[in-house]
Amino acid sequence: MANIISILNPKGGSGKTTLSIHLARALHNSRHKVLLVDTDKQGSARDWNEAGEGTGGFPVVGLDRPTLDKDVSSLAENYGWIIVDGAAKLEKMIASAVKAADLVLIPVQPSPLDIWACDSLVEMIQARQHVTDGIPAAAFVVSRAKKGTVLAREVCDAITAYGFPILHGAVHDRTIFARSMTDGSTAIDDEPNGSASFEINHLLKQIMEAFQ
Ligand SMILES: Nc1ncnc2c1ncn2[C@@H]1O[C@H](COP(=O)(O)OP(=O)(O)O)[C@@H](O)[C@H]1O
């Protein structure tokens, strides 16, 4: 049965699709059987797959109705990992992606305003955990952080107040992330020994440990 990770943040532009595609690609490169589920009607992950002419090595499918949790669980036995790339704003879709998940990752830009915007998502996850013995687990991932800056105290405090851990390291704001994706590639393919690739693999290591 697949380990299911939903990458969620109601705020558009927080880096959900970028993180989803890169984690899926890193898992694929480690010889895992991966499915990437695009739940956003805009279909950015599907556009990425199309731009690369489907050569990413794993299927990318669109499921953009709130039956997502049932649809994903019916696919779970065919994969080792399912990454669910979250939609913006649509409450029902996000609720369904929370229900589907073993782990929710919340990519968040390191500003208190962006963190506070996660309020309703955090409440939704906690409500779900309450009735399911703590499933899904949840963690923040600092996303699009400016290079060379340390996390401001108020950012750490705002995240810590929610009671979910923050994964160690961050996805920094790097042009390679954006540039590689426009032609259906990833930073991992374009610069396998680069810092962006290192960051993704460092996050993936922690995620895999969480499932052990
Ligand atoms: N770490 C990053 N470094 C540079 N650009 C990024 C990074 N993460 C996301 N972006 C860019 O920011 C925009 C929004 O990112 P995206 O992953 O689509 O966010 P979301 O799916 O949350 O809306 C895209 O143009 C993407 O290329």
Ligand SMILES: [Mg+2]
């Ligand atoms: Mg997106």
